[in-house]
Every structure is written in structure tokens, then in C-alpha cells.
Amino acid sequence: MAATVIDGKAFAAKVRGQVAEHVARLKEEHGITPGLAVVLVGEDPASQVYVRSKGKSTVEVGMNSFEHKLDADTPEADLLALIDQLNNDPKVHGILVQLPLPKHLDEDLVINSIAPEKDVDGFHISNVGLLGTGQKSMVPCTPLGCLMMLRAHHGSLSGLDAVVIGRSNIVGKPMAQLLLGDSCTVTIAHSRTKDLPDVVRRADIVVAAVGRPEMVPGDWIKEGATVIDVGINRIDAPEKGEGKTRLVGDVEYASAAERAGAITPVPGGVGPMTIACLLANTVTAACRASNLAEPEGLTA
Numbered sequence: 001m002a003a004t005v006i007d008g009k010a011f012a013a014k015v016r017g018q019v020a021e022h023v024a025r026l027k028e029e030h031g032i033t034p035g036l037a038v039v040l041v042g043e044d045p046a047s048q049v050y051v052r053s054k055g056k057s058t059v060e061v062g063m064n065s066f067e068h069k070l071d072a073d074t075p076e077a078d079l080l081a082l083i084d085q086l087n088n089d090p091k092v093h094g095i096l097v098q099l100p101l102p103k104h105l106d107e108d109l110v111i112n113s114i115a116p117e118k119d120v121d122g123f124h125i126s127n128v129g130l131l132g133t134g135q136k137s138m139v140p141c142t143p144l145g146c147l148m149m150l151r152a153h154h155g156s157l158s159g160l161d162a163v164v165i166g167r168s169n170i171v172g173k174p175m176a177q178l179l180l181g182d183s184c185t186v187t188i189a190h191s192r193t194k195d196l197p198d199v200v201r202r203a204d205i206v207v208a209a210v211g212r213p214e215m216v217p218g219d220w221i222k223e224g225a226t227v228i229d230v231g232i233n234r235i236d237a238p239e240k241g242e243g244k245t246r247l248v249g250d251v252e253y254a255s256a257a258e259r260a261g262a263i264t265p266v267p268g269g270v271g272p273m274t275i276a277c278l279l280a281n282t283v284t285a286a287c288r289a290s291n292l293a294e295p296e297g298l299t300a
């Protein structure tokens with residue numbers, strides 16, 4: 001039977017709608033307008049697109065957007081001074097530094113200089129520790145988006161075998177923590193994993209987050225499994241004409257869709273959920289800052 005396609009674009013639109021409703025309520029009942037500050041250092045073309053999209057989506061749901069664009073050679077001290085200023089600005093409830101940063105900047109130092117309660121990316125070491133110990137934290141946007149789609153598809157995830165392929169701090173590790181929090185039996189696989197095909201074949205849920213185009217062939221997928229493809233890889237597409245490219249995930253979509261019960265496409269799967277969850281985290285941060293009830297269904 002053909003797999004159900006999990007439409008991340010439609011799901012993200014629904015999440016943005018819920019965020020907009022909550023923002024309207026915060027404004028009306030408490031006079032609070034959540035604000036998100038996005039910091040971009042340098043001119044990486046993909047980062048520029050993502051930052052523009054974050055600013056636009058922020059305004060569309062009724063929140064304040066503060067964009068800070070810094071030159072690629074900005075000294076670390078200047079970036080840290082800006083973050084300090086944003087940490088102390090009551091109009092700013094969420095702060096995000098777009099990654100990757102130029103090489104001369106220490107990513108860990110920069111991320112850990114963001115006030116943890118404003119760290120809407122959930123990358124600060126305090127939030128990593130809170131998530132790892134099952135406490136209330138800011139949850140990284142991409143894994144949060146994956147979790148929301150999995151919960152919507154399955155209802156309960158309890159007892160399911162999940163494999164996360166990839167061990168990055170941004171996706172793989174927090175994804176594994178979230179699945180564990182929902183009582184899955186979790187395996188984190190990576191480049192040194194022995195018998196990766198067999199490990200994947202046992203999984204009810206496969207989350208692929210390695211950044212290698214189509215590295216998971218369809219015949220690794222168990223019949224009926226749910227496949228969440230986090231990869232966004234641009235590859236040459238000579239069939240579309242000279243110099244043309246197309247986006248593919250980490251999973252061979254067509255063959256995996258023949259065996260999976262449900263699957264996210266690329267593009268239009270996990271990607272759009274990343275920005276929707278960023279907005280959700282910002283409204284959550286604004287609620288927490290004023291000790292107000294958090295929006296239901298928008299946190300882990």
C-alpha cells in the first residue's frame with residue numbers, strides 16, 4: 001500500500017495558525033507582544049533566505065521581529081555585546097543566531113552567551129541539560145517539529161522502536177531525547193554503526209538526519225514504518241537542464257515510499273516545521289517570561 005505523505009507544509013501552516021491565535025490572546029488579555037531577534041553574521045546565501053523567511057513569518061503571526069545583520073568579519077566581542085543587549089531587552093523574548101557562523105567565531109561561546117530562557121533554538125548548554133534530564137526546557141525547532149508530526153500520525157509513540165541516523169547536537173541528539181521522553185526504544189546510529197541496514201530494518205520510526213543525499217535506500221525500511229527525513233541536500237539535476245539542481249533528502253524517497261506506512265517529503269516535510277516551531281518557541285518564551293500558561297500542543 002502507498003505510504004501516507006506527511007505534509008509538513010500544511011502542518012506548519014496549522015502550527016502558525018495556533019501561534020497567531022495565542023499571540024492575539026497575549027496582546028488582548030495581557031498587553032504582551034512576543035518579540036523575536038534574529039542575528040545573521042555574514043552573507044551565506046541560504047542563511048539569508050532562512051533569516052528573511054523567519055522575519056516574514058514572525059510578523060505574519062503578529063509578533064515583533066528584530067533583525068540584526070552583521071558583517072562577516074565582525075569581531076566576536078561585538079557579537080557578544082549585541083547578544084548581551086538583546087538578553088537585557090524586555091521587548092525581546094526570543095534570540096536566535098543563525099548558523100553556521102563564520103569560522104573565526106566560537107559557535108559554542110556565542111550560543112552559550114544567549115540567556116537560556118530566550119534561547120528559542122534550544123541550543124544553550126542549560127537547555128540541552130534540561131531536555132536530557134526530562135525537565136522543562138526550550139526544545140530545538142527541527143526535532144520538535146518532527147515530534148509533533150510523529151505524535152499527530154501515531155497518537156502514542158510508547159514502546160515503538162525508533163532509529164535516529166545522525167548524532168548532531170542540533171538534530172540527532174535532541175531528537176533521540178524527545179523520542180525517549182515519549183517512551184520509544186531509541187537507537188542513535190552514525191557513521192561507525194555496524195550493520196546499519198539491519199538496525200534500520202528493525203525500526204518502527206526512522207529519523208534520517210545525516211546530510212548525505214539519499215543514503216538510506218528504500219529496502220532498509222520496514223514495511224509500514226514511519227520515515228522522517230530531515231536531510232535537505234541540493235544535488236545536480238541534469239535532467240532539468242544544464243547547471244540545474246534539485247533538493248533531495250537523506251532517504252531514497254520513491255523506493256522508501258513503497259514500503260513505509262508514512263513518510264515526509266523533501267522539500268515540504270520537516271523544513272517548514274523548523275520555522276513554525278521557532279515561532280511556537282518564541283510564544284512559549286514570552287509566556288514563561290510573564291508566568292502565564294503556555295500554549296497547549298506547541299511544546300514538547
Ligand SMILES: Nc1nc2c(c(=O)[nH]1)N[C@@H](CN(C=O)c1ccc(C(=O)N[C@@H](CCC(=O)O)C(=O)O)cc1)CN2
Pocket residue numbers: 050096097098099100121141142232247266267268269270271272273274275
Ligand atoms: N540558528 C539556527 N540555524 C540553523 C537552523 C536552526 O534551526 N537554527 N536550521 C538550519 C536552517 N533552517 C533554519 O534556520 C531551515 C532550513 C530549511 C528550511 C526549509 O523550510 N526548507 C525547505 C526547502 C527550502 C529550499 O528550497 O531550499 C523544505 O525542506 O521544504 C527552513 C529552515 C541551519 N541553520
